[in-house]
Structures are given as structure tokens and as C-alpha cells.
Amino acid sequence: MLSMKIAVQDRSGLAGPRPVTGGVPVREGAAPAGSAFVLHTAAGKGVPLQTRVLARWKDGSARWLLLDFATAVAAGGRADLVLSTAAPAAAAMPPPPSPGPALSTAAGGAAALVDGILEVGLELTLADGTLCHAVLGEPAVEDDGPCRRTLLWRGDFRTPGGARVCQVRLRGSSYAGTSRLRLEPLLLVDAADGILMHLRSLDLVVRPAGLTATGVRLGGEPGWSGPADGAVRLFQRDDESSELQGAAGRGGKAPGWAELRLGERTVAVALRDFWQQWPKSIGVAGGALRVGLFPSFQAGDFDHMEPWYKHAYLFSENCYRLRNGQSRRWDLWIDTRGDGAALAAAAQAPSLPAADPQQAIDTGVWDDIAPAGTPAMAEYDPWTRNLYDAYCESIRHERDYGAMNWGDWFGERQVNWGNHEYDTVNQLLIQFARTGDPEYFHTAEAAARHSAEVDVVHHVNADLAEYFTQNWPTKGYPPRPGMVHEHCVGHVGCFYPIETVRKLLVEHRIGDSDRPYLCLDPFNLGHIWTQGLVRYYFITGDAFVRETVEAIGDNLARLVEDGIYDFAIEDPHFGRAAGWPLLAMAGAYELDFDERYLKAMRNLVDRALARQDPHCGGWLYQLYPGHCLCTTRKHVGMAAFILSILVNGLSRYGQLTGDERIPEAVRRAVTFMTNDTWVEQRRGWRYTSCPGSAFHGQYGVIVMAMVNAVRLAGDPEHLRILRLAWEAKFDDLKKAPPPGPGQGKAYTGTIYGCPEAAGLLARLS
Structure with a gap:
């Protein structure tokens, strides 16, 4: 049986009754198919309630439930309620108030x-x-x-x-x-x-x-x-x-x-x-x-x-x-x-229900993280809040606003809009789940709507298809809806001649080349996310966002099913060209547990495991000039963050399927990465396999890869390194970075994996 605490907090500064709409997660089996739901105030008074099941567990029980009700809240205060299941015959509630405008x-x-x-x-x-x-x-x-x-x-x-x-x-x-x-x-x-x-x-x-x-x-x-x-x-x-x-x-x-x-x-x-x-x-x-x-x-x-x-x-x-x-x-x-x-x-601040953080996390839909406000999170909570405040201050300071810009952040490579690289939406919603604080949700909402509306290709006509294919011919990848643009001038490109953008990047010394990568095409799969959008859909019931995720997922699944596009398997960027699509299809899978996505993921996983070196456990490629500056001969290996993205995609597939190959593959991959790029004295990782590459500290996707390795394989050496890296990262960021261009990327890239690491280390301690 379900009994979940629900809170509604006011951020409008207004007192009185207001409509409330929002989704809450439900643990598997707690609300079997056919269950009725009732809502009461903390004092036990019944509240008229409307519900719709947005997603179900495989046993048919409710997984996400969309709630509609009205409640009074004091200005700046909160209302506490309890959501329960009841037999349909016992679910009678007070009659709702008069209908709204027709x-x-x-x-x-x-x-x-x-x-x-x-x-x-x-x-x-x-x-x-x-x-x-x-x-x-x-x-x-x-x-x-x-x-x-x-x-x-x-x-x-x-x-x-x-x-x-x-x-x-x-x-x-x-x-x-x-x-x-x-x-x-x-x-x-x-x-x-x-x-x-x-x-x-x-x-x-x-x-x-x-x-x-x-x-x-x-x-x-x-x-x-x-x-x-x-x-x-x-x-x-x-x-x-x-x-x-x-x-x-x-x-x-x-x-x-x-x-x-x-x-x-x-x-x-x-x-x-x-x-x-x-x-x-x-x-x-x-x-x-x-x-x-x-x-x-x-x-x-x-x-x-x-x-x-x-x-x-x-x-x-x-x-x-x-x-x-x-x-x-x-x-x-x-x-x-x-x-x-x-x-x-x-x-400006519509009300939504927030499930009790511990109960929400216990449902299993938010991964193995820890709720805010517990003794184990006493240091982590203000640390992560400080980083969030710095992110918001940077948006204000840099004036990252505009009709098509609002919700995004500017300054990737100095000149690009970020298009929420590393899934800003997801990181903000994780904080909402941990805290129940609607401020995180409202910030995430602007980001989610921007991502779904502006950065995703919803239609391709013949002229646009010709523009893409003539300038960036990509075997096996026809232009179609569901493509997603990476960080870019103007979010999606096409507004300026290609040579104008090239000149701009050269003037800013982007890539230290007269032929820098321009980020104008939508074929790059190393910058594609759905996890935050899926969670936003579950919290809101937003049908357009769901439609967008389905288009992204369909495009990726078709790429795999067609069997022509190679996902850059012979390229040192393969890790993210496969890793992010694995995570994106996993997000689409969460909508309805459509086995199509698991089959497509299995295909990509098979390709990745076949390319993993049987001796050292890594994926070995001759590095690009940007990843190795050596002049006599380029080093072989991979960028640590790219390998980590692949590890995270493999790990998510393993979590969803129980594939017995994954724990050992992840263990060997992370062992390779630590042998290859870990710098013990500085408690962090080099950028790439090149010994001369820059020190990059404790980047979020790498921290997440270490968390996944410890969870799946339990190697004590990986846990030791994770603890050292986490201590260094925590100490380095006690003072938040100042505002400036690109702080959105810095925030998301930094906070990625942190809730999972903090939760894991607290549990193991």
C-alpha cells in the first residue's frame, strides 16, 4: 500500500488556494493496476484529487503518477499532505469545487x-x-x-x-x-x-x-x-x-x-x-x-x-x-x-507537489542517491547549493536571456550557446528530488523547455536535408526529426555562412587550427541527452516533451537498426558517440519500457565490447592533435572523459538488463583508465592517454564512471581512488567559481556524478 508525504511550497509570495499539478514516483508494487488514490491534509482532511498514471512498472503497478488538486498555502510557506492508495469503493472524496473557465x-x-x-x-x-x-x-x-x-x-x-x-x-x-x-x-x-x-x-x-x-x-x-x-x-x-x-x-x-x-x-x-x-x-x-x-x-x-x-x-x-x-x-x-x-x-512560480525526498529516492527512479538534510549530507548539501547559486548568478551576470535563449547558458568555447551539454536538466532535477525545493524544478523547467523546443530538430524538409548532406555528408545517417544540435552559434546553426563561423572560431583561437570543428551540424552523437527530459515529463506530464524524447529515441534506434552508420567505432571519439546514445536510449526506454530500445542498446554494447582491448581493457586509438600535442608520433589511447562516457553508457545498460558481461568490462575499462591517466599526487586525471596532456582534475563523468565501477564490480582499488578524487574535488570547490562565460558547462560538467558519489560514499561509510 502507498502512503507518501507530499509538500507544496509557495514561491510566489501569495497566500491562499491555488491549483497544483505535478508527478510523483511510486515504488514498484505499491499501487497495483486498478488502484484508487486519495489525498489528505496532515490533519486528515480529504482533498479532491485527480490522477493519471504516466508510467507503470513491469508488474503493472503505477511508477509515476500525475496529481491534480487545489490547496491553500501561506505566502512563502508550505502545505503538507499524504497521498495514499485505497480500494475504489473507499476512495470517495469531498466534491470538487465549481468548474473553472470553460x-x-x-x-x-x-x-x-x-x-x-x-x-x-x-x-x-x-x-x-x-x-x-x-x-x-x-x-x-x-x-x-x-x-x-x-x-x-x-x-x-x-x-x-x-x-x-x-x-x-x-x-x-x-x-x-x-x-x-x-x-x-x-x-x-x-x-x-x-x-x-x-x-x-x-x-x-x-x-x-x-x-x-x-x-x-x-x-x-x-x-x-x-x-x-x-x-x-x-x-x-x-x-x-x-x-x-x-x-x-x-x-x-x-x-x-x-x-x-x-x-x-x-x-x-x-x-x-x-x-x-x-x-x-x-x-x-x-x-x-x-x-x-x-x-x-x-x-x-x-x-x-x-x-x-x-x-x-x-x-x-x-x-x-x-x-x-x-x-x-x-x-x-x-x-x-x-x-x-x-x-x-x-x-512565475506555479505550484507543484514534491514527494518526500527519502520516499521518492526509495522508489528507485532516482538512482542510488541520498536525500538532503541527513547527517551524512551535512557537508555536501551546502557545497552543492553553493555551486547551484554560482550557476544562477552566472546566468544573471552574463545576461543569458532572449526569446530563443532563455533556459540555456552561453559561452561554450567562448562563442557557442551550450545547448545544455552534460544534461543540465537532469542535474537540476536530481537536486529537486533530493531536496523537494521547487526552486530547482523551476530552473530545470526553463532548461527542459529550451532543450526540447529549440535544440531538437522537429522537422526536416528537402532544402534543410540538402544543406546538411552537402556540407556534412555522413554515411548511414539521413537527416530526419529527432536529431539534436550540440553547442553552437545560434543554437542550431544555418544563420551565418559557414565561413563566417569558421573565421569567428579562428579569431578566438578555438582548436588552435585554421580548420576548427564548427559544431554546426546535427550529426554529432557525442552531445545528446534525454534523461533530464524524461524526468521532466514524469514530473509534469508535458506531452510535447514526451513527443520530443520519442523522436530522439526513434532516430537513435533507427540508426542502430539500419546497420549502416558506424557510430565512429574507429575514431577516438567513439566513447561518446556510443556512450551518450546508450544513455539517451535508456532514457527513452524509461517512458514505457519499450524493448526496442534495449535491443538497440544491446547492438551498440556488442560493438563496444568487441572493440575493447582484451589485454589492457581500454579502447585504443591514435589520438587527435587536440588530444595529443606530441609532434614525432601521436600517443594511443583515449581521453579519460570520453572513455568514462562509454563506461557510463555500458553501466546503465547493465543496470537495466543484468547483462553478465558488463561488470567485468567496466572493471577492466576503469582499471585501464586509472593506470593510464590517474595522477596520484594530484588526486585527479589527465585529459588523455598522452602523458603530456593537461591535468583535468576530477571531471563529473569520470567520477560517475568510478561510481559505476564500484557499484558493479566492487574493486577496492577503484573505491580507494574514488575516495581520494572525491576529497580533492570537494576541497577544490568549497569556494564556487566566479561568474563568467561557460559557467553553465562548468556547473553541469562538475556536478555530474556528484549526487551518486556522495550517496555511495555515505552508504559505504
Whole structure:
């Protein structure tokens, strides 16, 4: 039977009841198929509850459960509840409060109708000034329970003549007992031809239906209020400055809300992460509220944002540039009887349930880590919090914001957006699981949505496929959805001529070569992650993120099944070209335990084990110039971090399957790595097998490989080395690094493997 403690913490600064949505893990067998669930306050009072099983264990019992309920929380406080299983006949709960605002499709499919009083439409203006409207089909019902109803509209932007432009979606959720609802518009660039889509603007328009607006108020400092029949907007020019257009006034970080007066009723609208996703706008025109998701602008409006290679990729004259296959979503809230400031505060920090950390970890879905707050973690908890704070401070200091940037970090190789190398999302969500602190989740959420929407290829047309294959022909790897871009100028490339990017990297001495690797193609499998996205899906039930993971997993499985692509098996980068895909397919496998992924992983594992040297246990390759600077002859071996990635992929496969070959293969591989690159005096590892390569300390993926070796094989020498390395790493990072470009990579690369190492060493001690 299930009995799990649940906490809801307020981060909005508002007191009172609020809708709560989120997933919690359940240990195997605790909630068999057919179980009913009940929720009570700590005092034993029943709470109306809606549930949906997101994933099941192999015995059919619930593994992840999506909860919907409402609860009151004090400002800055928390509410404690208990989730339990009950026989269906005994699961009667108090009746839910009154239904939330009604959602339906307006006549003609051009808009969604809210409570019969508002029409919500989407308008896109092309580069030539053509105004296109979103034409929505009949909505699909995603959830329909006593606490939340969610509809999904799919459609297209079409020109006045009916020509299709690209895909649009709109997800709407209403919540019982509240006048608030959530809208999530999504733009997916899947044009039939062309590589870059140029658009002047994309607006979400909220029009009164059968009512006349009499007044408008825009939030912020200085803010504005006036009649609804004028044309005034607040324009967020960058992350630090905003201005009124059509009226006088300038400000800073605008809160992104507006109120529309309809007779005796006030309707409020708020866009989450308004200034973080600059440029943005919110205003009134002709009696309707207009939210500029990609607001119109004038050429030169953003020329002050330097360096050019960080921001300018998005803009061309007075247009935005989006690459085919990209998408972007926004999180907008409407209160049909609301207060704009309160709505914006709530939208900025939506409530979610957090399972008791010890109970969540005991389910087995979070690996063998230790919860925060225990005596064994007394030193580790402030240490890891300090690193997280430094990561967040670096985002602020470096101003890593923007319409397509928000959620990511900048500065990989000085000029690239990081695209969350080493799976920033996963590391943040592990901290959420350990602590139950929603701050970690909200930071992870921005990262997850960026990764799924911006960095993944969701569509490939003939023009984009030709661009990829002509510039980076890759045998056995046809361009298709599910490809993922690594760290890159502009996140996905194609915005600048290839020679422009090459010149940029040469000027910054990237790779110490006149032919540096440009990171512009999506064929590199050494930078692909799903584990964080899968966990984000389980915590939110976000269907688009699940769809994205399935596309990534399908692409990787097809690469293996086709049997043509070689995964760079004769290249010193094979370790990560196979290791990260192994971990990514393991993440996709977690969705439904689809055996297809295990079969594909088995194929890759077989290839890797066949290439492992039977004598020394390593994978031996002549090193590249960047991995060996010797001039008379290059050394043979592998970079320690690359070998570790392969070890981690093999280990995850072994954990999932119990393959008896894996423990010994991992033991031999880690023994090779320690013999080859471990520096006892400095308690860390060299970069590569070349004795002249730089000392790289205790990199996260190497620490994780040591943890996996100790878990699987139990070699005392590996444990001794892990302890030494951990002590050195812990001591070196008691003072967090200062903010600067690339700190996102430094944070994720550093923290990778740390929760697992801390948990393992605490347990063994």
C-alpha cells in the first residue's frame, strides 16, 4: 500500500488556494493496476484529487503518477499532505469545487473561446507584411477530470489566400475552483521549403466576445492605464530595459501583465518569463489585448546587444529568423476575474507537489542517491547549493536571456550557446528530488523547455536535408526529426555562412587550427541527452516533451537498426558517440519500457565490447592533435572523459538488463583508465592517454564512471581512488567559481556524478 508525504511550497509570495499539478514516483508494487488514490491534509482532511498514471512498472503497478488538486498555502510557506492508495469503493472524496473557465473553439476555428466572453487568437506577420491567422482544428481532450480539464488544438498558420505557412498548437487548461486558466501556444517551423523562416511578428490576441472593453491597465514601472480603443504597448527591448510605445514612459524588467476592463468584470493576462524572453510586448489595440510573443520591431533595435554572435542570429533587418525544425512555446495565464499583479506572481512560480525526498529516492527512479538534510549530507548539501547559486548568478551576470535563449547558458568555447551539454536538466532535477525545493524544478523547467523546443530538430524538409548532406555528408545517417544540435552559434546553426563561423572560431583561437570543428551540424552523437527530459515529463506530464524524447529515441534506434552508420567505432571519439546514445536510449526506454530500445542498446554494447582491448581493457586509438600535442608520433589511447562516457553508457545498460558481461568490462575499462591517466599526487586525471596532456582534475563523468565501477564490480582499488578524487574535488570547490562565460558547462560538467558519489560514499561509510 502507498502512503507518501507530499509538500507544496509557495514561491510566489501569495497566500491562499491555488491549483497544483505535478508527478510523483511510486515504488514498484505499491499501487497495483486498478488502484484508487486519495489525498489528505496532515490533519486528515480529504482533498479532491485527480490522477493519471504516466508510467507503470513491469508488474503493472503505477511508477509515476500525475496529481491534480487545489490547496491553500501561506505566502512563502508550505502545505503538507499524504497521498495514499485505497480500494475504489473507499476512495470517495469531498466534491470538487465549481468548474473553472470553460474552453471551446470559436466559430470558424480561428480562435479559442474562454468562458464565452473572450476569444484568443494567434496572428503571424510574414516578412512581406502578409498577416496570417492560426486556423485551429477541433481540440483533443488530454485530461478531463474533477480538478483540471486540458484541451489541445492543432492547426496551421495560413495566408489570406489559404496557403499553409507552418504548424501551430494551443494547449489550454482550466482548473476547478478558480477563475484562472493556462494557455500554451506553440509555434513549430515545418515549412514545406526553405531553411530559414523570416517573420515580422507573432502575437497572441485576447478579444472580448460580445462585450466592449472600457479600459486597460499595463503592469510595470511606470505602467500605464487608459481607454481600450487606443494603441499602446509596453515593449521589453532587452533583459534590462522596457518602454511604452504610444505613450510616454520607460522602465526596466517588466512583469508582463495587463488588465482589460469589461463592464463590472476585470480580465487579467500574464506571460511567464516576460523579460527573460526579450523581446516581448504587451498592450492594447482596438479594444483587444495583444501579447507580442515575437513582437514587431524596427531594424537596429537590438544592435546594442553584444557580442553579435550571442544575440544577432535571431534578427535580420525588421524580421526574426527561425530555422526550419525549431519550435517555441510560451506560458500564458488568464484570470477571467483577476488581478494582474497577483496573476503574474502566480504564473512565475506555479505550484507543484514534491514527494518526500527519502520516499521518492526509495522508489528507485532516482538512482542510488541520498536525500538532503541527513547527517551524512551535512557537508555536501551546502557545497552543492553553493555551486547551484554560482550557476544562477552566472546566468544573471552574463545576461543569458532572449526569446530563443532563455533556459540555456552561453559561452561554450567562448562563442557557442551550450545547448545544455552534460544534461543540465537532469542535474537540476536530481537536486529537486533530493531536496523537494521547487526552486530547482523551476530552473530545470526553463532548461527542459529550451532543450526540447529549440535544440531538437522537429522537422526536416528537402532544402534543410540538402544543406546538411552537402556540407556534412555522413554515411548511414539521413537527416530526419529527432536529431539534436550540440553547442553552437545560434543554437542550431544555418544563420551565418559557414565561413563566417569558421573565421569567428579562428579569431578566438578555438582548436588552435585554421580548420576548427564548427559544431554546426546535427550529426554529432557525442552531445545528446534525454534523461533530464524524461524526468521532466514524469514530473509534469508535458506531452510535447514526451513527443520530443520519442523522436530522439526513434532516430537513435533507427540508426542502430539500419546497420549502416558506424557510430565512429574507429575514431577516438567513439566513447561518446556510443556512450551518450546508450544513455539517451535508456532514457527513452524509461517512458514505457519499450524493448526496442534495449535491443538497440544491446547492438551498440556488442560493438563496444568487441572493440575493447582484451589485454589492457581500454579502447585504443591514435589520438587527435587536440588530444595529443606530441609532434614525432601521436600517443594511443583515449581521453579519460570520453572513455568514462562509454563506461557510463555500458553501466546503465547493465543496470537495466543484468547483462553478465558488463561488470567485468567496466572493471577492466576503469582499471585501464586509472593506470593510464590517474595522477596520484594530484588526486585527479589527465585529459588523455598522452602523458603530456593537461591535468583535468576530477571531471563529473569520470567520477560517475568510478561510481559505476564500484557499484558493479566492487574493486577496492577503484573505491580507494574514488575516495581520494572525491576529497580533492570537494576541497577544490568549497569556494564556487566566479561568474563568467561557460559557467553553465562548468556547473553541469562538475556536478555530474556528484549526487551518486556522495550517496555511495555515505552508504559505504
